[in-house]
Amino acid sequence: MSIDPSSIPNFGAQPGPQPTGGPAGPVVPDQDLVKQLLEQMELKYVVDDEGDLAAPWEEFRTYFMFRGEEDQQVFSVRTFYDRPHSIDDKLALLETIDDWNRRTLWPKVYTHTHDDGAVRLIGEAQMLIGTGVALEHFVSSTVSWVRASIEFDKWLVEQLGLEKDADAAEGDDEGDAPGDDA
Template sequence: MSIDPSSIPNFGGGQPEPESGPPAGPIIPDQDLVKQLLDQMELKHVVDDEGDLAAPWEQFRTYFMFRGEDEQQIFSVRTFYDREHSIDDKPRLLEVIDEWNARTLWPKVYSHTHDDGGVRLIGEAQMLIGTGVSLEHFVSSTVSWVQASVQFDKWLIEQLGLAAEVDGDGDEKPGDDEA
C-alpha cells in the first residue's frame, strides 16, 4: 500500500508523486507504513535496539510504536524531550504542562523524575488501530502529532524563558544531529 502524498500536510520540502491510489476501506498500519510516511516527510529515522522506529531531533526524539494484539492494538507516538529540569523546578514545570494539556489535544505531556532527581518530559498521542483505520486519518493524525511534538518544544522554551539556552532557531529536522 502507498500513501497519497496529497494527504500529507506540508511538513518540509517537496512531496513525491503517489505510487498508486490509496487503498479502499480500513487498513491496519504497520512500521513499514510509518517509515514510508517519514520518508515522504523527509524525516530521518532509525530503528532502535528494541525494534521501535524513532525520528531524532537535536533536543528530543520521537518514537512510533505498535503495542498490543489483534483488536486491542495501539499505535503510539511518544516524544522524549532530552532537556533535563531540576526537581526544584518541577512545580513550575507541572503548571506549564498542565496549561499545555488543557489547551491542546496532543501530545499530552507528563513528567518523569529519574532516581538522580532530574525531571524530563514525555509527550504522547495514541490511536486504537486493531479494527482498522482509514489511511487518510492515520496519515493526518501521525503528521499532526509529529508537528505538535515539535511545537511543544518551542512553546516550552518560550514559556520557561529558555531561549538563551537554545542554539539556533529550533527548527531542526530529524537528522540534523547524529542519533
C-alpha cells in the same frame, strides 16, 4: 498499501491536490507504512534495539510504536524531551505543562523523574488501530502529532525562557565558569 504524497497535510501552505483512490476500507498500519510516511516527510529515522522506530531531533526523540494484541493494537507516538529540569523546578514545570494540556489536543505531556533527580518531559498521542483505520486519518493524525511535538518544544522554550538560558550557557563556555561572580 502506499501513501499518496498529496494526502500528507501541509498545515498552513496552499492546499494541494486532494487524494484520490486509495484503499476502499480500513487499513491496519504497520512500521513499514510509518517509515514510508517519515521518508515522504523527509525525516530521518532509526530502528532501536527493541525494534521501535524513532526520529531524532537535537533536543528530543520521537518514537512510533505499535503495542497490544492484534484486535486491540495501539499506535503510539511518544516524544522524549532530552532537556533535564531540576526537581526544584518540577512544580512550575507541572503548571506549565498543565497549561499546554488544557489548551491542546496533543501531545499530552507529563513528567518523569529519574533516579538522579532530573525531571524530563514525555509527550504522547495514541490511536487504536487493531480493527483498522482510514489511511487518510492515520496519515493526517501522525503528521499532526509529529508537528505538535516539535511545536511543544518551541513553546516550552518560550514559556520557560530556556532560549535565554542556552544563550547564557554559550557565554559561560567562552571563559567564565558557571557561578563565577568575580
